[in-house]
Amino acid sequence: MLFRRVMAATVLATTAILGTSACSMMSPIASLKEYAPSDGTQGTLGSVKARNVMILTNSKEPSVYGLIGSFVNSTEKDQTFVMSYDDQPAREFTVKAYSVLNLGYSGNPVMQLTLPKPDHTNSWAGAIIKFTLASSTEDILPIELNVPVFDESLPGYQSLIDSLAKAAN
Numbered sequence: 001m002l003f004r005r006v007m008a009a010t011v012l013a014t015t016a017i018l019g020t021s022a023c024s025m026m027s028p029i030a031s032l033k034e035y036a037p038s039d040g041t042q043g044t045l046g047s048v049k050a051r052n053v054m055i056l057t058n059s060k061e062p063s064v065y066g067l068i069g070s071f072v073n074s075t076e077k078d079q080t081f082v083m084s085y086d087d088q089p090a091r092e093f094t095v096k097a098y099s100v101l102n103l104g105y106s107g108n109p110v111m112q113l114t115l116p117k118p119d120h121t122n123s124w125a126g127a128i129i130k131f132t133l134a135s136s137t138e139d140i141l142p143i144e145l146n147v148p149v150f151d152e153s154l155p156g157y158q159s160l161i162d163s164l165a166k167a168a169n
Contacts, residue, residue, distance in 0.1 A: 039154065040069060043145045046138040047075045048095055055113060055149040056104075057125055058161050065113040065124070066164045067147070068104030068157075071095050080136040085129055085147075088114060092136065104160050112164075125151035 040054035053069030073079045073095035084090035091111070095101045104110040118124050127149045134142035152161050 039148070039150065039157075041145050041147055043133065043143050045081055045133045045143050046079070046135050046140045047077075048073055048079045048081055048133075048135070050133065050145060053131075053145055053147050055124070055129060055147055056110070056157055056161050056164060057149060057151050058164060059125060059151045061164075063117075064164050065115050065149070066104065066110030066160070067113055068110050068160060070103075070105060071101040073097060073099060073101075077137070079138070082134050082136060083131055084134075085113075085131045086116065090134075110160055110164055124149040125153075 038052040040052035041050075042052065043050045049072040051070045051072060053067065055065055055067050057065045071081075071093065076097050078094055078096050080092060080094045082090040082092045093101055102108045115124055115129070118127070128146045129149060131145045131147050132142050133145060150157060152158055
């Protein structure tokens with residue numbers, strides 16, 4: 001009689017544990033999907049990881065644009081890459097070993113951009129601009145980043161947008 005009770009309790013406990021924990025066996029686990037938990041875009045160029053890259057503009061001064069983002073190097077060697085967009089000259093950046101290159105963050109200036117006037121509107125806000133990143137230190141293929149353009153409708157970036165206007169004057 002005692003044996004039956006112990007077996008019944010064991011079977012019930014095992015069923016309860018498997019029944020509540022087996023949900024992930026049949027449904028995809030969302031936390032394993034790679035995504036950008038920010039407003040900007042991200043990408044990986046060999047050892048350099050681009051994070052939260054975006055372009056900011058002020059709709060009152062639609063000719064003023066700035067690129068912000070972080071570039072992370074988690075290797076023991078300095079990494080150099082070039083970034084280009086449209087028909088503009090490429091710009092070269094070096095990310096020191098085990099460090100982060102911030103554009104527009106941590107007191108660093110925003111990278112000023114020149115964009116052609118858009119066809120049907122006064123501003124590029126809401127558009128996506130293609131950037132190409134190519135490594136100068138690693139023998140790897142370049143990557144393309146689809147970088148979104150935001151204006152002052154995102155209040156969290158207002159101080160950076162204000163700094164764009166000051167730098168342009």
